[in-house]
Amino acid sequence: MDLVTFLQQIINSFSLGSMYALIAIGYTMVYGVLRLINFAHGDIMMVGVYFAFFAMSVFALPFGFAVIVAVGGAVVVGILIDKIAYKPLRKAPRISLLITAIGMSFFLENIVNVLYGSTPIAFSVPDFFSQTYDFSGVIVTPTVIIVPIVTLILMMGILYILYRTKYGMAIRALAFDVETVKLMGIDANKIIMLVFAVGSGLAAVGGVFWGINYPTIEPLMGVLIGLKAFAAAVLGGIGSVVGALLGGLILGFTEVLFVAFMPEYGGYKDAIAFIFLILVLLFRPAGIMGINFEKARF
Amino acid sequence: MSKIKTLQLMAIMLTILLMWLAQNHLDDYSLRILTTIAIFIILATSYNLINGITGQLSLEPNGFVAVGAYVTALLLISSDAKLDMYQLAEPSPWLLLLNTTLVPALFFSGVVSAILAFILAFPVFRVRGDYLAIVTLGFGFIIRVFAVNTPAVTNGAIGLNDIPSSVNLYWAGAFAMATVLIMLNIIYSKYGRGMKAVRDDEDAASAMGVNTFKIKTYAFMTSAFFEGVGGGLLAVFLTTISPDIFTFFLTFQLIIIIVLGGLGSMTGTIIGAFLVIGGGEWLRVLDEEVNFLGLHIDAHPGMRMVVFSVILIVVMIFAREGIMGKRELTDLFRRVKK
Numbered sequence: 001m002d003l004v005t006f007l008q009q010i011i012n013s014f015s016l017g018s019m020y021a022l023i024a025i026g027y028t029m030v031y032g033v034l035r036l037i038n039f040a041h042g043d044i045m046m047v048g049v050y051f052a053f054f055a056m057s058v059f060a061l062p063f064g065f066a067v068i069v070a071v072g073g074a075v076v077v078g079i080l081i082d083k084i085a086y087k088p089l090r091k092a093p094r095i096s097l098l099i100t101a102i103g104m105s106f107f108l109e110n111i112v113n114v115l116y117g118s119t120p121i122a123f124s125v126p127d128f129f130s131q132t133y134d135f136s137g138v139i140v141t142p143t144v145i146i147v148p149i150v151t152l153i154l155m156m157g158i159l160y161i162l163y164r165t166k167y168g169m170a171i172r173a174l175a176f177d178v179e180t181v182k183l184m185g186i187d188a189n190k191i192i193m194l195v196f197a198v199g200s201g202l203a204a205v206g207g208v209f210w211g212i213n214y215p216t217i218e219p220l221m222g223v224l225i226g227l228k229a230f231a232a233a234v235l236g237g238i239g240s241v242v243g244a245l246l247g248g249l250i251l252g253f254t255e256v257l258f259v260a261f262m263p264e265y266g267g268y269k270d271a272i273a274f275i276f277l278i279l280v281l282l283f284r285p286a287g288i289m290g291i292n293f294e295k296a297r298f
Numbered sequence: 299m300s301k302i303k304t305l306q307l308m309a310i311m312l313t314i315l316l317m318w319l320a321q322n323h324l325d326d327y328s329l330r331i332l333t334t335i336a337i338f339i340i341l342a343t344s345y346n347l348i349n350g351i352t353g354q355l356s357l358e359p360n361g362f363v364a365v366g367a368y369v370t371a372l373l374l375i376s377s378d379a380k381l382d383m384y385q386l387a388e389p390s391p392w393l394l395l396l397n398t399t400l401v402p403a404l405f406f407s408g409v410v411s412a413i414l415a416f417i418l419a420f421p422v423f424r425v426r427g428d429y430l431a432i433v434t435l436g437f438g439f440i441i442r443v444f445a446v447n448t449p450a451v452t453n454g455a456i457g458l459n460d461i462p463s464s465v466n467l468y469w470a471g472a473f474a475m476a477t478v479l480i481m482l483n484i485i486y487s488k489y490g491r492g493m494k495a496v497r498d499d500e501d502a503a504s505a506m507g508v509n510t511f512k513i514k515t516y517a518f519m520t521s522a523f524f525e526g527v528g529g530g531l532l533a534v535f536l537t538t539i540s541p542d543i544f545t546f547f548l549t550f551q552l553i554i555i556i557v558l559g560g561l562g563s564m565t566g567t568i569i570g571a572f573l574v575i576g577g578g579e580w581l582r583v584l585d586e587e588v589n590f591l592g593l594h595i596d597a598h599p600g601m602r603m604v605v606f607s608v609i610l611i612v613v614m615i616f617a618r619e620g621i622m623g624k625r626e627l628t629d630l631f632r633r634v635k636k
Contacts, residue, residue, distance in 0.1 A: 037432055088615045098355045098431055099557060100614045106550055107607035113600035223546070224439065230432055267447035274436040281421040281429055 004137035009260045010253075015144045015213065017252020018151035022206030023229035024236070024244035025158065026199025032175040032239040033195050035094070039101040040081055041203060042226015043108035046219065048074035048204025049211045050112055053123060063126045070204045077108075078200025079193055087189065105223075112219040120216035129212050147209050151245075154202060158241055167194060175239060224270060231273035235280050237287025246288055251276065306482075310475060317471045329467055331579055336470035337531050338571045340477045342555040343564050344524030347481060349553075350562035350624075351490065352517040353497025358415070358434035359552050361441045362522045364544035365414060366407035366529025368445065371458045371539055372396055373403035379460055386449035386456065393451060400464055404473075404530040411526025412519045419518045423511050430518075438546060445541040457540025458533075465534045473531060477524050481564050482626070484520065493517050497562070547603070551578070554610050558620050566622030581605060 051073030162168035236243025495503035559570030
């Protein structure tokens with residue numbers, strides 16, 4: 001493989017990794033505060049993309065507004081899911097919560113399936129995204145530049161909220177000990193709502209990027225992406241936002257380079273995230289960032 | 299003979315009688331549904347062992363059912379038929395040597411599933427069980443990826459067909475009864491009490507000397523074994539398998555069955571299997587177009603699944619116990635000891 005191809009792959013993997021990271025942040029934050037694997041997270045992303053599609057196809061809104069609709073829609077869906085399905089089960093055994101999450105995930109997939117059908121539909125994006133620049137052989141599209149930058153900015157925003165505001169302090173406290181947080185006079189449900197809102201919004205952004213890069217959308221698109229993003233979150237250290245970014249990037253790099261170096265095994269690329277997940281659980285359950293919630297509690 | 303034993307024996311006799319009646323008096327369509335229900339009872343009761351009794355959410359059934367179905371199919375199809383069938387690649391030479399009859403094939407399916415279960419469970423149960431759900435969900439995908447990408451073994455996306463069929467209601471029913479009895483025996487054994495202890499309070503169980511890692515792994519492997527066997531039966535029953543059959547919807551149906559019937563109740567699971575599979579047939583109306591009193595509703599494929607998921611969420615929020623809770627039918631006859 002020559003240098004140009006290699007650089008090309010690196011650039012591609014940056015944008016793929018960023019998309020995983022955006023979705024992984026939602027997983028990691030929800031897991032941090034509720035200890036819940038939010039199975040519906042990937043599907044919230046999918047619903048976000050469909051909101052964007054809806055805004056563009058029915059109301060003929062420009063792309064920028066469609067993104068806002070996607071984020072807004074996903075935030076509302078995320079909050080509603082928490083209110084309807086998770087909140088009544090805060091005191092229930094964990095398995096009930098997980099089963100409800102699966103029910104929610106299945107519900108979102110199939111309601112979209114009923115409304116739009118299961119065949120992939122084209123996600124039309126402005127021509128701006130389809131132009132290419134040629135830097136002495138390395139082809140660069142606007143997305144590979146925009147996606148990592150937007151991810152980085154959003155990341156900074158999240159870190160600012162988490163470490164510089166009162167709400168962020170409450171989120172971190174909630175991850176540490178729910179009961180004490182309540183005793184301190186903080187409305188835990190409001191904070192959890194905030195976490196769902198932030199996570200879902202980021203997932204919608206990630207989903208729209210996905211729609212731009214792979215310009216078809218389908219009701220089941222969130223399942224595999226969600227699974228991989230969760231693996232990325234575990235790889236980085238679940239509960240850690242920076243870890244989610246690192247895990248997402250590592251997963252993105254590995255996938256792209258795997259296919260580049262071993263194209264004949266390209267069909268197995270979806271298995272990489274899974275192998276990462278198993279290896280991390282075997283050798284370093286706390287992930288790269290090393291926050292071990294399971295141990296820290298006892 | 300204790301009261302419970304008498305009751306179990308009576309239940310077995312009654313089931314055999316009902317199967318005989320069904321075989322002689324029902325049409326083919328109803329018999330197929332009953333056979334499906336029997337296979338789903340195998341799958342759901344074994345699934346309940348890890349989810350309901352041990353309290354570890356696992357999403358593995360579609361993966362292990364796929365493994366079991368493929369192993370059984372490969373063991374049953376004769377080598378000549380294999381040479382004819384494989385279109386994408388030449389079948390691996392060792393595949394042609396495999397050929398056996400139904401019962402050993404089902405047994406091997408179970409063993410292969412159980413070994414895979416051990417490989418999955420080992421990393422997961424070393425940490426807490428939370429990750430089991432996501433690892434097993436991923437496993438379902440991986441099995442699919444492998445089934446599609448190894449045409450020399452699985453015939454790729456085309457799948458295997460012409461699996462010699464010999465499963466009727468009696469076969470499926472006998473296996474279902476055996477599974478239920480074995481599960482009941484496990485539940486009331488030392489291991490079963492260990493599993494329930496892990497479910498109710500893992501730390502306390504561990505403090506009382508229960509080896510939680512071992513118990514959880516044991517439950518998961520047992521569950522996988524019977525899912526493999528059930529998968530093998532499903533393959534023989536359907537006579538055609540392809541990677542597309544074993545999607546997450548299969549697991550989802552099983553989740554609804556055990557949640558409706560009651561997490562941790564084998565009797566409830568049986569009731570759940572009848573309700574969900576029978577009801578699922580009935581709800582097929584939802585997916586089709588409706589012409590009723592001049593009212594026309596277009597076909598909405600997927601509407602049935604929406605209804606299923608709403609049922610699941612509603613049951614989980616408002617009636618978490620399901621129909622039977624954690625009780626068995628025999629518990630209703632048991633005298634309360636003071």
